[in-house]
Amino acid sequence: MFLPCYGQEKSIQLEEVKVGGRRYQRAAEGILSIDILNADSIQKYQAGSLMQTLSRLPGVNAIGIGPNLSKPQIRGLGFNRVATVENGIKHEGQQWGLDHGLEIDQFSVGSAEVLKGASSFLYGSDAIGGVIRLLPPTELREDGFKGNFNVLTKSNNATYGGSFHAQGRKGHWVFGGGFTHLDYADYKVPTDTVYVYNYAVRLKDRHVRNTAGRETHFQLRSGYISDRFSSILYLSNYHTKLGFFANAHGLEPRGVDTALYDKSSRDIGFPSQTVNHLKLINRSFIDWDKHKLWIDLGYQKNYRQEYNNYTAHGYMPPVYPQDMTVPIYLERLYDKQIYSMTLKDQFSLAKHRLTIGANGDYQDNRIDGWSFLIPSYRQKAMGLFAYDQYLLDDRTTLYGALRYDYSHIHTSSYQDWFDSQLEGNQTARIVRASELSRRFNSLVWSIGAGRQFGSVETKINLGKSFRAPIAQELAANGVNYHYFSYEKGNGSLSPEQSYQLDLSLTWSAKKASAALTPFFNYFANYIYLNPTSRYDQYYGAGNQIFEYTESRVRRYGAELKVSYQPLKQWKVELLGEYVRSEQLSGAKKGYTLPFSPAPSILMDLSWAAKNSKHFKDTYLSIDCKWTAAQYHVVPPEEFTPAYQVFNFRTGTQVNFAKSAIQLRLQIQNLFDKKYMDHTSFYRLIALPEQGRNFILSIGVPFG
Amino acid sequence: MKLFNMKVLQKYTLIAVLFVMAAACKKDKESIDTEKPTIAIDSDTAFPKQCSTIKRGTSFTFRSTLADNVALGSYSIDVHHNFDHHSHSTEIGECTVEAIKTPIKPFVLVKTVNIPGQPQQYNAELQIDVPADIDPGNYHFMIQVTDLAGWSTQKGISIRILE
Numbered sequence: 001m002f003l004p005c006y007g008q009e010k011s012i013q014l015e016e017v018k019v020g021g022r023r024y025q026r027a028a029e030g031i032l033s034i035d036i037l038n039a040d041s042i043q044k045y046q047a048g049s050l051m052q053t054l055s056r057l058p059g060v061n062a063i064g065i066g067p068n069l070s071k072p073q074i075r076g077l078g079f080n081r082v083a084t085v086e087n088g089i090k091h092e093g094q095q096w097g098l099d100h101g102l103e104i105d106q107f108s109v110g111s112a113e114v115l116k117g118a119s120s121f122l123y124g125s126d127a128i129g130g131v132i133r134l135l136p137p138t139e140l141r142e143d144g145f146k147g148n149f150n151v152l153t154k155s156n157n158a159t160y161g162g163s164f165h166a167q168g169r170k171g172h173w174v175f176g177g178g179f180t181h182l183d184y185a186d187y188k189v190p191t192d193t194v195y196v197y198n199y200a201v202r203l204k205d206r207h208v209r210n211t212a213g214r215e216t217h218f219q220l221r222s223g224y225i226s227d228r229f230s231s232i233l234y235l236s237n238y239h240t241k242l243g244f245f246a247n248a249h250g251l252e253p254r255g256v257d258t259a260l261y262d263k264s265s266r267d268i269g270f271p272s273q274t275v276n277h278l279k280l281i282n283r284s285f286i287d288w289d290k291h292k293l294w295i296d297l298g299y300q301k302n303y304r305q306e307y308n309n310y311t312a313h314g315y316m317p318p319v320y321p322q323d324m325t326v327p328i329y330l331e332r333l334y335d336k337q338i339y340s341m342t343l344k345d346q347f348s349l350a351k352h353r354l355t356i357g358a359n360g361d362y363q364d365n366r367i368d369g370w371s372f373l374i375p376s377y378r379q380k381a382m383g384l385f386a387y388d389q390y391l392l393d394d395r396t397t398l399y400g401a402l403r404y405d406y407s408h409i410h411t412s413s414y415q416d417w418f419d420s421q422l423e424g425n426q427t428a429r430i431v432r433a434s435e436l437s438r439r440f441n442s443l444v445w446s447i448g449a450g451r452q453f454g455s456v457e458t459k460i461n462l463g464k465s466f467r468a469p470i471a472q473e474l475a476a477n478g479v480n481y482h483y484f485s486y487e488k489g490n491g492s493l494s495p496e497q498s499y500q501l502d503l504s505l506t507w508s509a510k511k512a513s514a515a516l517t518p519f520f521n522y523f524a525n526y527i528y529l530n531p532t533s534r535y536d537q538y539y540g541a542g543n544q545i546f547e548y549t550e551s552r553v554r555r556y557g558a559e560l561k562v563s564y565q566p567l568k569q570w571k572v573e574l575l576g577e578y579v580r581s582e583q584l585s586g587a588k589k590g591y592t593l594p595f596s597p598a599p600s601i602l603m604d605l606s607w608a609a610k611n612s613k614h615f616k617d618t619y620l621s622i623d624c625k626w627t628a629a630q631y632h633v634v635p636p637e638e639f640t641p642a643y644q645v646f647n648f649r650t651g652t653q654v655n656f657a658k659s660a661i662q663l664r665l666q667i668q669n670l671f672d673k674k675y676m677d678h679t680s681f682y683r684l685i686a687l688p689e690q691g692r693n694f695i696l697s698i699g700v701p702f703g
Numbered sequence: 704m705k706l707f708n709m710k711v712l713q714k715y716t717l718i719a720v721l722f723v724m725a726a727a728c729k730k731d732k733e734s735i736d737t738e739k740p741t742i743a744i745d746s747d748t749a750f751p752k753q754c755s756t757i758k759r760g761t762s763f764t765f766r767s768t769l770a771d772n773v774a775l776g777s778y779s780i781d782v783h784h785n786f787d788h789h790s791h792s793t794e795i796g797e798c799t800v801e802a803i804k805t806p807i808k809p810f811v812l813v814k815t816v817n818i819p820g821q822p823q824q825y826n827a828e829l830q831i832d833v834p835a836d837i838d839p840g841n842y843h844f845m846i847q848v849t850d851l852a853g854w855s856t857q858k859g860i861s862i863r864i865l866e
Contacts, residue, residue: 314813315813318807535815542847590735
């Protein structure tokens, strides 16, 4: 049970999608449904971003803008309703933002776990919809030094890149690190023309104008490991510069100088963003008498700049004033620093295995730029928790958890830098946000039971989760010109309360396995950005008012995983997901929630060759994903038609000069299908998803 | 023992299946509005149209027929310059485009109107005075309309203001 956070070193060929219940049978999360992807599978299914790779898992979707930027969505909940936890510390970026992507290098991940279900009792606010948990590569068990080089190329957006990873151990001291660099051009879609409203935007060579990007990331870790004590320091930095579709950043069609933009498919013009995420984490473990103690300390700095040409919207001055201290191309800047700490103590008391703990974080958010959406703010949060697992008998475990959270948010005031016209020909610099201070308290709980019936494992869990309102929901008061919306926060919102019932049935036999995970969820007050029927002339500069309101919401759904190995070398896999949300009160009663994923079924057929002298772990697989049409929409969304997409994968390890070179080839969107993804931002402007994409990677291990 | 397990398994499977079905098969009780409102700018009386010209120092009347399948909410007019050719109309057809220039005193108009009585159709009429001292040139005339459910439609028309 030493450091359960370490993944299994063994690489798993045909069992990528596992139910991790057993791995965590003796931990508090054992009651939840957990899907695990190891580093090998992440490479095998590699898509443009970590979340797009993970979205193959049933119940997991990516909310993306283009192929290289996306954030997690679990069972239809995303943004601040899913927590991403890396090395025990909650990852903090600008999750609320429309064009924010998760700042994590997918090549650095040792294993990824998806915890579906109400996980607030584990990680507090934001884990209301689930958790993406990322773990580093397993440390070596014996002295040595090893690593690998990996180079890759992708045809669709002419990606060239590579990563280098190394790790070593001497006695009790371990160290490791990695470096990734990716350079890609504008991506291609299977269409020559995109219709942003009625305006036809011609694409040169089917390239989505100005979506090129560059990424450079590194990680370093070092520490001490023994049976009784371990302490590891993790340092990482993620840096990306990425362009956005120049003809419509948001909903507004834009004319661009095509001669300038189409000169090269690799240059990055406006609009674009650069994001730097620095992270320093220390994880320590102490086995002290009958207690197991974990101490996680973290510091993160998320620095995000959004660049665009200055465009005078509404009452903004037609020419950018020379006396402005904000650079003319800096539309928005978000600078966030977070300090976090988690303490956990696990011990046994009779038949009970108890865990008590606390966590706290402090964050400081600063804004800049000529455009305003949310004010600067500071936030403190702390939580106290206790879990209990009671072994009723050999096959039955009962789970219980209780957690209390307190948070305090203080938002700063903000005033426009330009005059707006008010009633009666008066002008004024509008105060967009006034100082606001709010405190939130939440008490959540979870009870469950797990029981093994022969080859069937059953779990049932009922829990209450919460999420404290964020700065945007409380204090937004800005015009998002890209979306023709004037977003109005509501300072009196209370923390979201959600009740969820989860079931999990897994059956496994020698040649087959199946898992069904239905859930039912009720939100007493889901915080929702409601598009009203009104416009605001003065504060909103004539744009439609979008107000943060609360509504009651019912959600339900299920995921299904079936795998069958009729012959030793053949495997069939079926992955299905269904989720339905409905607002039960408020202005949008009867409507769904935004970005509701459509039901889908993925079928995969894999063949694994027998190992030979020269080739090892050779595989061939083809999968087809059928996604139903999505007619459950809410303004301003559109219906999204059904589609099916095929992917092909193959790979092998070639024994060459004492090392095994890993070769992989993927053809994503094999038939260059033109389709739209309902959870993509570019869906709103009817921009299809990426076309056919060949991905070739070569890995050379050493040591 | 084995038999017992099968029974329990069957029972649990049945419960799970019923649970999903009960949830999934619930009929949508009330139909919700999923249609956007419309802005008609093609009729003879509609003004301005794509490539319309207006003389500065005069007044004109914006006229358009707005419609929705259920009930209209409000509309909004926004006039801003397009001297840098950055704004695009949503309409097909290129108009006379003047050379790129720096605005000095461009015409800016923001006007929102609540449509009274939640009608399904509304003939919008709004008198707009164009001051005599504003910059002539290419402008963008934007019309937005909402319905009661919060659906919205935008239309951007390229116009020219002449001296």
